[in-house]
């Protein structure tokens with residue numbers, strides 16, 4: 092099969108011919124990939140980031156973790172899926188048996204596996220997907236393959252972040268720092284739930300897209316002090332802030348944009364500049380009684396709630412898909428993320 096192979100961090104990634112995957116065990120399935128989203132996490136993986144958080148792949152590896160496809164083959168213990176079923180690949184896989192997995196909080200699994208980091212991912216014509224009955228999702232009829240790919244990682248991650256960890260509610264004033272795929276989803280979900288949303292970025296084209304997706308006001312942090320702008324627009328500070336990028340500056344500004352008892356949601360993992368360590372104003376957090384909440388992927392029990400929201404609300408992962416591309420075009424797009432050049436979500440169609 093054809094697949095992107097990451098052989099060296101920051102090296103040239105290429106599409107190569109590699110052997111087709113085989114079922115790893117009786118609980119696994121083989122999925123024929125139909126569409127796969129390109130994500131900033133792919134860029135972090137190419138850069139060799141996240142060793143400090145235990146997300147360091149053994150090379151060579153096939154990256155990719157935002158896929159939608161068709162079941163090609165099933166292991167003999169798999170009961171819930173059959174050949175031809177349309178499925179969405181979740182980014183994080185639970186083990187099924189640890190205390191968190193037993194209460195369906197699969198994203199907090201003691202041995203969480205990340206597609207494309209812990210094992211070969213989805214920039215490939217086929218993938219082996221382990222523990223399918225516990226982890227795999229069905230593609231809803233309302234979405235095509237491209238929509239399913241856009242649902243795979245960033246939509247779920249942002250949805251869990253703002254709904255579960257941030258507890259967004261109608262009337263909240265929300266600020267979202269970073270208008271990539273995660274940020275756009277956070278804006279969309281918060282606006283659809285009746286919040287007033289401010290988007291912050293440093294590029295005007297990304298802010299324009301944020302407006303189309305649902306942001307009520309936008310702030311270009313290159314032209315204006317974003318913390319002061321948010322304080323002015325919200326008359327004192329936001330109820331909830333989201334750092335959808337994961338850099339020291341965006342994290343700090345997001346927290347400083349809050350009002351008393353505000354809630355911060357940290358969705359983006361950091362870069363090599365921070366290696367996970369960001370200096371925070373602890374006395375401000377204490378004196379203002381702020382909450383700082385981490386958020387990682389989405390627990391499996393939330394999938395049904397998210398689908399209901401998509402089918403009954405105004406949110407849609409398809410809104411942010413700006414371009415479909417070929418597998419051969421994907422490596423250059425991933426590398427271009429160093430300059431933050433991608434707008435919205437790019438999806439590889441096979």
Ligand SMILES: [Zn+2]
Nearest residue numbers: 130132244245
């Ligand atoms: Zn992703």
Ligand SMILES: [Zn+2]
Nearest residue numbers: 186189192200
């Ligand atoms: Zn587990």
